[in-house]
Amino acid sequence: MKKYILTLLIAVIGITAFAQKSKSETVVIQTNGVCETCKKTFTENVPFFKGVTDFKYDVATAKMTVTYNPQKTTVAEIRQGVSKLGYNADDVKADPKAREKLPACCKTEKKSGCSPGCSHGHKH
Amino acid sequence: MKKILLLQIALFTAPLLFAQQTLTGTIWEYTDSEEQKPLAGATLQWLGTQSGTNTDLEGKYSLEKVSATNKLIVSYPAYQNDTITVEKDRTILDVFMSSPSMLDAVVVIARRSGAYVSVKPILTTVITTDGLRKAACCNLSESFDNTVAVDVEYADAVSGAKQISMLGLAGVYSQILLENTPYIRLLSNQFGLGFVPGTWMESISISKGIASVTNGYEAITGQINVEYKKPETNTEKLFLNLYGSTSGKGEFNLNSRFNVKENVSTMFLLHTEGQFAKLDMNHDNFRDLPQNYQVNAMNRWDYTVPGKFEGRTMVAYLWEDRIGGTMDYTPGKEFFSDSTWGLNIKTNKLDVITKNGFLLKGHHESIGTILSFNFHDNKSIFGHRTYDAQQLSGYANVLYSNRLGKKERSKITAGASFQIDHLKDHLYGDPREYIYTSPTERMEIVPGVFAEYSYSIDEKLVVMPGIRFDYNSLYDELFWTPRLHIKWMPFKNTSLRLSGGKGYRTSNVIVENTSLLISNREFRFLEDLTPEIAYNTGISLVQSFMMKGGKSSLSLDYYYTGFENQTVVDVDRDPHYVYIANLDGKSNSHSVQAELIMLPFKRFEVVVAYRYNRVWQTNTSGEYASKALMSPHKAVLNLNYSTKFDKWKFNATLQYNSSMRLPDTKDNPVEFRLGSQSPDYFILNAQVTKKFRKLEVYVGGENLLNYKQKNPILSANEPYSEYFDASIIYAPIHGAMGYVGMRWTLK
Numbered sequence: 001m002k003k004y005i006l007t008l009l010i011a012v013i014g015i016t017a018f019a020q021k022s023k024s025e026t027v028v029i030q031t032n033g034v035c036e037t038c039k040k041t042f043t044e045n046v047p048f049f050k051g052v053t054d055f056k057y058d059v060a061t062a063k064m065t066v067t068y069n070p071q072k073t074t075v076a077e078i079r080q081g082v083s084k085l086g087y088n089a090d091d092v093k094a095d096p097k098a099r100e101k102l103p104a105c106c107k108t109e110k111k112s113g114c115s116p117g118c119s120h121g122h123k124h
Numbered sequence: 125m126k127k128i129l130l131l132q133i134a135l136f137t138a139p140l141l142f143a144q145q146t147l148t149g150t151i152w153e154y155t156d157s158e159e160q161k162p163l164a165g166a167t168l169q170w171l172g173t174q175s176g177t178n179t180d181l182e183g184k185y186s187l188e189k190v191s192a193t194n195k196l197i198v199s200y201p202a203y204q205n206d207t208i209t210v211e212k213d214r215t216i217l218d219v220f221m222s223s224p225s226m227l228d229a230v231v232v233i234a235r236r237s238g239a240y241v242s243v244k245p246i247l248t249t250v251i252t253t254d255g256l257r258k259a260a261c262c263n264l265s266e267s268f269d270n271t272v273a274v275d276v277e278y279a280d281a282v283s284g285a286k287q288i289s290m291l292g293l294a295g296v297y298s299q300i301l302l303e304n305t306p307y308i309r310l311l312s313n314q315f316g317l318g319f320v321p322g323t324w325m326e327s328i329s330i331s332k333g334i335a336s337v338t339n340g341y342e343a344i345t346g347q348i349n350v351e352y353k354k355p356e357t358n359t360e361k362l363f364l365n366l367y368g369s370t371s372g373k374g375e376f377n378l379n380s381r382f383n384v385k386e387n388v389s390t391m392f393l394l395h396t397e398g399q400f401a402k403l404d405m406n407h408d409n410f411r412d413l414p415q416n417y418q419v420n421a422m423n424r425w426d427y428t429v430p431g432k433f434e435g436r437t438m439v440a441y442l443w444e445d446r447i448g449g450t451m452d453y454t455p456g457k458e459f460f461s462d463s464t465w466g467l468n469i470k471t472n473k474l475d476v477i478t479k480n481g482f483l484l485k486g487h488h489e490s491i492g493t494i495l496s497f498n499f500h501d502n503k504s505i506f507g508h509r510t511y512d513a514q515q516l517s518g519y520a521n522v523l524y525s526n527r528l529g530k531k532e533r534s535k536i537t538a539g540a541s542f543q544i545d546h547l548k549d550h551l552y553g554d555p556r557e558y559i560y561t562s563p564t565e566r567m568e569i570v571p572g573v574f575a576e577y578s579y580s581i582d583e584k585l586v587v588m589p590g591i592r593f594d595y596n597s598l599y600d601e602l603f604w605t606p607r608l609h610i611k612w613m614p615f616k617n618t619s620l621r622l623s624g625g626k627g628y629r630t631s632n633v634i635v636e637n638t639s640l641l642i643s644n645r646e647f648r649f650l651e652d653l654t655p656e657i658a659y660n661t662g663i664s665l666v667q668s669f670m671m672k673g674g675k676s677s678l679s680l681d682y683y684y685t686g687f688e689n690q691t692v693v694d695v696d697r698d699p700h701y702v703y704i705a706n707l708d709g710k711s712n713s714h715s716v717q718a719e720l721i722m723l724p725f726k727r728f729e730v731v732v733a734y735r736y737n738r739v740w741q742t743n744t745s746g747e748y749a750s751k752a753l754m755s756p757h758k759a760v761l762n763l764n765y766s767t768k769f770d771k772w773k774f775n776a777t778l779q780y781n782s783s784m785r786l787p788d789t790k791d792n793p794v795e796f797r798l799g800s801q802s803p804d805y806f807i808l809n810a811q812v813t814k815k816f817r818k819l820e821v822y823v824g825g826e827n828l829l830n831y832k833q834k835n836p837i838l839s840a841n842e843p844y845s846e847y848f849d850a851s852i853i854y855a856p857i858h859g860a861m862g863y864v865g866m867r868w869t870l871k
Binding site: 043044045047048053054055 | 768769771815816817871
């Protein structure tokens with residue numbers, strides 16, 4: 001019994017150590033996503049861009065803080081990725097096709113356009 | 125939207141009515157650092173109402189949902205107020221409040237934990253999608269690996285059927301519901317857990333002890349409710365899953381949803397699986413697992429008229445072909461050789477379930493209807509015995525719910541139900557020579573009425589008595605079923621629950637014991653069977669506390685079940701027979717469980733659980749003895765860790781099963797005897813999941829310690845000798861197994 005528990009614990013500790021990240025840089029990117037829905041889209045996608053290790057998004061300022069490994073990606077590539085999601089990223093304009101597909105509330109850049117239903121609802 | 129809230133509660137969660145009306149969670153301060161800080165004294169208030177509460181010192185709150193609105197205002201001095209829309213099914217809501225400088229930045233997160241104890245008046249554990257994915261394979265029977273509340277065992281060494289038990293008693297004494305509709309019953313008892321695909325499930329709720337009266341007089345030891353993915357709330361345009369294992373099993377799953385028009389949506393779900401390989405790792409000439417092919421398809425529709433009507437309809441069809449027995453057996457071919465033994469089970473099953481809810485005047489009054497129709501056809505071969513069975517069932521349940529008086533305090537749910545089962549079955553052939561017996565046909569009609577009242581004081585105390593009266597046509601008897609549930613929260617994080625009540629059941633001996641057909645035991649009915657009658661009482665304590673990684677909990681419970689009458693299926697009296705009779709003496713079960721769920725740091729969860737069962741019964745020889753094939757002690761250690769954004773997930777579960785009593789085989793010749801006790805053993809399962817944007821890939825292993833039962837089949841070389849028996853199973857038959865799979869989601 002003890003042996004098994006110990007093995008499991010060692011496995012978990014090993015995994016934790018393994019998860020520690022190496023060299024990284026951080027960039028703040030100005031976007032135009034103002035809803036919780038936008039935030040959700042970002043959270044489901046940006047952390048999975050190649051080389052991205054951490055991500056935070058502030059809906060109020062529409063700014064995202066991205067930590068990445070400079071050996072695997074560049075800020076330009078990250079901005080390009082955000083653009084493909086349908087949002088502006090600093091001076092890179094949103095991909096128009098992707099933006100067209102966004103829910104109505106995410107296309108607005110005004111906070112007032114953020115109806116509460118939008119953050120959970122479907123695109124009917 | 126506002127109106128739908130109550131309707132949903134009344135219709136889709138009717139048996140757990142009060143449960144869904146409480147929202148609990150923690151209000152946190154949103155900081156950039158890893159450390160979370162709970163906000164004490166934050167105010168929560170339903171928009172436009174006087175109904176609200178404050179968080180305690182640990183930032184926790186518990187707030188009754190109101191029918192008037194689903195908009196919740198969260199405020200804290202010097203912080204920006206926030207209005208959150210609370211989805212109708214949500215009972216747990218954690219809110220992150222941003223510091224005064226960051227306006228509008230409220231983050232709503234669902235609870236991370238894969239399983240948690242809910243706030244319902246009936247002790248209920250909910251397994252979420254996250255929890256379900258810890259054991260990636262394959263269906264409902266594999267979903268209980270991380271809990272000790274439900275035991276899952278192979279029923280025999282040949283058919284691959286898995287059976288559950290709760291509180292040490294067979295699964296038939298609990299009730300398995302699909303979205304609050306009785307689902308795994310009668311003929312589906314045998315393989316039903318395998319008919320519920322893992323990828324279709326959204327969540328599973330496990331309630332221990334006697335259930336609410338709204339779903340019938342059964343559910344004595346517990347209730348398991350499975351929720352499938354719903355077109356209305358699901359976000360997967362397309363979901364694909366592929367799975368393959370080293371035991372030669374493959375799976376393909378697909379689901380897809382569409383909006384047909386506003387307020388009408390539909391979803392298609394498909395599950396196909398095959399156990400293609402023919403394996404005999406223990407060289408006993410029997411397949412370790414049956415070859416098995418299954419196709420299961422469903423189409424479901426959700427439709428609403430906002431504020432007036434809401435409905436859900438599903439149609440599902442299942443086909444399965446299962447081939448087991450000796451390696452040289454080919455289905456369809458007659459076999460006369462002394463060493464060939466075949467199992468072939470062909471299943472066709474059709475289910476139609478429709479649930480519709482109507483909101484009456486005012487927001488508090490509603491009517492919900494549940495209608496279900498099931499057709500199930502089984503054609504089975506067990507060696508030289510043949511068992512054919514066909515079931516046609518219809519079920520209707522109408523629930524009316526309203527509050528009494530002006531306050532939310534008193535509520536009543538009342539209604540009427542109707543169950544009709546037509547079961548034709550035919551067991552013929554003798555295990556050793558051919559004997560023809562005539563088929564049996566049975567019609568059971570059960571109309572009933574019920575009422576459940578609930579009185580709650582600020583969610584601190586909930587008292588919920590219920591009663592139902594049913595007429596059973598089979599016995600021409602009137603059953604009355606009183607039940608009571610009480611929940612008391614003496615302190616904010618402490619819940620104490622009490623439950624007690626009566627239950628009944630009609631036993632279906634052959635269907636519920638098909639594993640015994642995989643032996644050369646003969647069935648001997650000693651008398652006409654009368655309804656089973658049992659009482660169940662229980663007490664439980666749940667203490668939640670805060671750890672660095674989140675809300676953690678300790679739960680302790682004790683349940684007692686006593687039978688007034690039971691169908692005794694006696695395998696101890698003689699190894700060549702099964703004796704079946706009504707209980708003449710005592711039969712009871714005591715069950716104690718302790719479970720600790722800890723989140724010691726972020727994204728790390730540890731579950732430690734232990735349960736003890738003591739189950740004794742007077743057998744047909746008049747001896748009062750412990751139940752065979754039930755392990756008294758069971759313990760589980762479950763560790764889960766995930767990296768940021770769940771990019772990597774690691775899950776491991778270690779399960780301990782103590783030694784159990786085996787059915788008496790001491791009258792057999794020495795080579796066909798098993799000891800009186802089985803050895804104890806450990807089971808280790810582990811899985812690693814890697815998440816990409818749309819793709820998840822997982823690799824795992826089951827039974828990694830490779831523990832197998834030695835000699836699972838007595839007299840395997842001579843399956844027609846009187847000693848042949850494959851029904852005495854206490855451990856896995858196949859050893860370590862690895863698997864790999866992927867999920868792809870398009871939102």
